[in-house]
Amino acid sequence: MAGDAETGVMVMRMEAGLDTGPVLATWRTTVGPRITTGELHDRLSVAGAELMAQTLKALAQGMAVAVPQAEAGVTYAKKITNEEQQIDWTRASAELDCFVRGLSPAPGAWTVWKGERLKILLAEPVMGEGAPGTVLNERLTIACGTGAVRLLRLQRAGKAVQDADVFLRGAAIPPGTTLGR
DSSP states (O other): OOOOSEEEEEEEOOOSSTTOSOEEEEEEEEOOTTOOHHHHHHHHHHHHHHHHHHHHHHHHTTOOOOBOOOSTTOOOOOOOOTGGGBOOTTSBHHHHHHHHHHTTTTTOEEEEETTEEEEEEEEEEESOOSSTTBBOSTTOEEEOSBSEEEEEEEEETTSOOEEHHHHHHHOOOOTTOBOOO
């Protein structure tokens, strides 16, 4: 959600404090510009399992080196509330792209359309301008505070996830419609 370019997994030795033990192994990867949290989760799960197996082997052989964690820059992520998942169309399109991908597939960023929640599971920044939250064209391009995003994957309450072209066959959202109300 913050637009970080890199992430990874670490194997650490547990201590009494929260995340205070020394690090035994680290694996890093780039966060691509179009990756969702779900895709990143799957990549990190596989890498984490492999790293754990390698670290256990190194521990058994006496080869693992424990490195103390740096105290500077430590942050703790708070739980994201339902209200914080709502899309604020006044934000820049690049920020909203990260926001949507950071919440996809779960819990999912959402907006309001016709009085109901509409989950947005994938969008992409595109050129466009208008009042924030306004549908600019038939391809579901939505104006943001700066720029616009095109909605690519959506989900109505109680319905299956759909690509935008499939969604639009059953639910017209004409240009000029304002989302978020």
